[in-house]
Amino acid sequence: EITVGTGDGKRYLLLSQFPIDARHHDSEKVIILTDITDMKLRLMHENTMLLNKTYVDRLTGLYNRYYITDPESPFYSSGDQPDTIALLFIDADNFKAQNDTYGHLAGDDILCELADCIRESIPDGACAVRYGGDEFIVVLSGDHAYDAQEVAERIRNRASELDLSHIGADAKLSLSIGLVCGSPPLVELIDRADRAMYTSKRRGKNTVTAEQGDIA
Template identity: 40%
Template sequence: MSADDELGTGEAAPDLLTLHESIADLFATRGDWRRAYRHLRSALDIARAGSLRDPLTSSYNRRYLDQRLPELPAAVAVALVDLDRFKSVNDTYGHLLGDRVLCRVADLLQEGLPADAFCARYGGEEFALVLPGIDHRGAVRVADAARRRVARHPWSELRPGLRVTISVGLAHGTGSGPRQLHRADNLLYAAKRAGRNKVAFHDRETAQVITHSE
């Protein structure tokens, strides 16, 4: 039986990080430094990846967003997403259900994203959708499709009477990723002021708001 077999047989398997560390320790005690090093590298890769993920929603976190944005081309589109009246969800249904709502919204936001795009939890009930290599119309379609998915989701299955919508500020054009994020933040407030459950974006230097068609 191999060292991996010895550590893999048990009623409850440990998480991958602990598993690689344990295997590395076992190989080290046997003097097999090559295999020990291989598993230590795997543990390090897992730990590094985990530090870039939000522990609640499993989407990327603010740290990952801050690292990636400066590396992206100037044509990147950034959508800043905020759950509408999320405080009332927590106050009415409790924080445990609020956490479930955040996780479900994160899943819905990540559905159908273009290649190279990603979703990151920006903080609290805010998420960022980063859309590299996409034109203005395509970015609007992606942002509004995400808004519609959230609005049409059967939230009452989680709790009768529950309804969840999002507002989105979408920035697209020339400028660095961090600058686009700042623009998206300003546009998010325009979507909120327009009544929520909307996407706001600049079109020909005018703030145009797309209203939902339901």
């Protein structure tokens, strides 16, 4: 398969060659180039759609939990995981009460607002995940891991400033966030960050708790 750059994009060609004399493979050959661009683009589109169905949360457009828990996902495809990862475990405070008060559609709206808040607060290259319900995870690697506390506070502050008056007069959003830094496996970091998040809950909610000894 050959990729050729053109003025209007890339073309994908399939090169086939056959010896003129089948009895002598080193004889002169017939070379056939077949333009497979349409087929290639269709397959790429179908593959993207499949990945989206598998690893993207339909409500918020963020990645879903399988993106960071399935070893076959693109998250692990590079095979080169960083030595240090910072992980934020984010939980919306009192979400169930607001969901019960304003209804499930309003609850979905709050989750989408929170997803946008997270998306706008994290650096390029960070991974934002809706882990389930009103729980979200952000994975920061490389130099960004050292900015984890700042990123967590930015998310928390933006969430508290969201105008949710279109949902209800008393609708508001605050977050309890747990922060850990360490080396993979990710499942252990998630568990530790979850426990740090519950410490934030016990401290009165609307706060960030970093596991002792973490990068800040």
